Amino acid sequence: MSTLTIDDAIAAFVACEPGDEAARRVLRARCWNLMADREVDSKARTALADAVAVLDDESNFRGSLEAVGLETVRQHLEIAVDRIESGDLTTSVAPVSPPTPDVAPATFTIDDDADRSLIEDFTAEAREYLESAEAALLRLETSPDDAEAVNDVFRAFHTIKGTSSFLGLAAIAGFAHHAEDMLDRVRANELAFDGIVPELALRAVDVLKSLVQAIPAALAGEAPALPSDYAELSGALSQPELQQIVPAAPGAASKVAAQVAGQVGLPEGTPARDPLVKVRTDKLDALVEMVGELVIANAILFQDRVVRDAANHDLMQKVRHADKIVRELQEVSLGLRMVPLKGAITKLTRVVRDLAARSGKQVEFEVSGEDTEVDRTLVNLLADPLMHMVRNAVDHGIESPAERLKAGKPATGTVRLEASQAGDRVLVKLIDDGRGLQRDKIVAKAVERGIIASGDGMSDSDVFELIFAPGFSTAETVTEVSGRGVGMDVVRRNLQAMRGRALITSKAGHGSVFTIELPLTLAITDGMLVSVGAERFIIPTARIHRCFRPEPGAINTVQGKGEMVQHAGEVLPLLRLHRALRIVGARERIVEGILMVVGEGNTRVAILVDELLGQQQVVAKPLGEAIGRVRGLTGGAILGDGRVGLILDVDELVVVHREAGDVASAAGSLAA
Amino acid sequence: MTAPAIAPTSTARSLGGKYLTFVLANEEYGFEILTVHEIIGMMAVTTVPHSHRCIRGVVNLRGKVIPIVDLRRRFGMEPSDAPETCIIVLNVKGLLVGIAVDAVSEVRMIKDGEIEPPPAFGSDVDVSCLLGVANADGKVRMLLDADRVLSLEAISSAL
DSSP, rough: OOOOHHHHHHHHHOOOOOTOHHHHHHHHHHHHHHHHOOOOOOHHHHHHHHHHHHHHHHGGGTTHHHHHHHHHHHHHHHHHHHHHEEETTTOOOSSOOOOOOGGGOOOOOOTTTOHHHHHHHHHHHHHHHHHHHHHHHHHHHHOOOHHHHHHHHHHHHHHHHHHHHHTTTTHHHHHHHHHHHHHHHHTTSSSOOOOOOHHHHHHHHHHHHHHHHHHHHHHOOOOOOOOHHHHHHHHHOOOOGOOOOOOOOOOHHHHHHHHTTOOOOOOSSOOOSSSSOOOOOOHHHHHHHHHHHHHHHHHHTOOOOOHHHHHGGOOOOOOHHHHHHHHHHHHHHHHHHHTHHHHHHHHHHHHHHHHHHHHTOOOOOOEETTOEEEEEEHHHHHHHHHHHHHHHHHIIIIHHHHHHHTTSSSEEEEEEEEEETTTTTEEEEEEESSSSHHHHHHHHHHHHHOOSSOOOTTTTHHHGGGGSSSSOOEEEEOOTTTTTTTOOHHHHHHHHHHEEEEEEEEETTTTEEEEEEEEOSOEEEEEEEEEETTTEEEGGGGGGGEEEEOOTTTTTEEETEEHHHHHHTTEEEEHHHHHHHHOTTTTOOOOGGGGEEESGGGEEEEEEEEEEEEEEEEEEEEOTHHHHHHHEEEEEEEESSSOOOEOOOOHHHHHHHHHHHHHHHHHHHOOO | OOOOOSSSSSSSSOOOEEEEEEEETTTEEEEEOOOOOOEEEEOOOBBBBOOTTTTEEEEETEEEEEEEHHHHHHHHOOOOOOOOOOEEEEEEEEEEEEEEEEEEEEEEEEEEGGGEESSSOOSSSSSGEEEEEEEEEEEEEEEEEEHHHHHHHHHHHHO
């Protein structure tokens, strides 16, 4: 981001079409990055901070206010541009105030140092706006009361004015300003949309069109003449009430109307260029998946014996080069699907407010890091778990105002959501300053539900883990807000399906911290390749806590609990993978195999495999409908030798294992 | 793709056309050519624990994981010692499924008149999987209904 310049921010602004939240987020990110850049002029940074503040306040962009919001942002940006380019008299930014008609130049010129690519973008954009303005004007002819149509026309003039003034296209900016003014008055019901007004509006569109069409010529250094009715119309637009003029170019407006009605495109010129392209998500997904394949195929090539042979140094160089490109390609393609977490977070504000109001609590909801980007699929999947956690925090965490005051805390509780990125993981923390998890209550409920016999000897963190146990929270916690009664066990399972995890820390009287940890993307899994007999399986690395070779005598058979392994002060149930998956020819003797500790909290087990074959990145694929769903398997992946390896869902294996009661019979219940 | 009629004895549709014929346990069978996606050589199959016994496992078809159906087991035949040589990949309602066969014979034009309705009994093959029986050149070829052969319900109820 170090190479970001104010031009990038302007480009982002230009790309900000009404209603395009994504473009606005890009604009915000760029403004923010510039603001954070110490090399940028300090006054400009202040202005950028103002722009960011405006962008951050959603209420500035609601409905018809959006135009106002963008205009405010534009003004701040302009100050920033002025500061950054101060001293440079040939600044590409035009003065905000439009030239008055009588001093308007007779020709249309563009400064030499104007940003050509931006102007080209604007040309395409302006054409689209003018087309939609025309269409709206035609709608108004039949239904003059259509407020939305008036807005459309206003937006078109407004955006063209703002952007063209940015780009130093004074002639366009000035004219659009007058047109905008007139429409603004129509919007405010100061001016009726009848008489000469529709005619003037259409002619304004006409003039703007010819101006936009003249841009390429002006860019080429020619000075095309302004449309003949430019000055006259500018004046007329300012005071339409006084106008009794006969159209200077008779039939101009109706000609335009006919053009639009006949679906005739704009007169020939450079083809329109779109700054944004809409792509079907399945195509995008296919691309990302293919790139994932490429990354793996490349890794296989990279590790090939022939390539790594010292004698083939040249080949190694070439492969290394290709490897670098593939990695960059991977990053770029994953970035395509990245969207800010905001989508999953925004609606939570409302949830907190409603819940607090209903329960008579005072809760402030703070959010930070909502711009953290994750894979699009994850944002959708994250919405439910977040909702559930926020609800829990308000329902169970935050105390009533009276209770809080008695505890010496401010009456208003705080729930803070912090999202951040750490390496290839995303962390979402939900922090409340409520009463914290109550150990005794949790133990009592767990005992009541038959999850544990007693809480004696359990550490606090073990107790807190209980709320993730299946059957702990039940459907009785359904609220109107979330509309579904998912328990925390479901939250955890959902997260595990995304290869994420949920953790809790809590301090009585001070509040709790729920942490959700997710991978940035689901496209590629880091896996550990293990062998069991002649078969190989992939276990997601994120699920493995540690691997070790057991000591002789570390295994005990516990009555009613099956085999247990002792390691590093922990006693874990043993799950022999070859038995669970009915594989013959695997190593039976524990000391010859490797144990992998997987699972969370009280669901941790040690899984016995023959050997670890190494780490590998894989792309998970479904096994196909003919196979159906097999419990304990997430899917398949293509291994280095072209064979399919199966990806194990260790958590589900553990669940199956526990359901079975002992390891020996786990195999029987594994069959779907 | 023309989906074969669900009812094997349906007379609503002409069954004549091109069939890919293949050999399994010394018998000759055929799939409508339009259901055949491609033919690939036999490759290492990864067994899937706890899957249906008719499913041999999965293979890698150019980066796609596709299941392989064991036709012998599907039809309740004895397992063979002779290894299969080919996999016929069928496209059934957009899903790719492989079928391991002993050998692929030919693509053959079978006329409508050569096809008789499936016999009511006396066949190794589950009659509901048959489109008909073609009798030509002194050879009997059983024409299979790919939809039925690979339908999950039919597989589950077959055994």
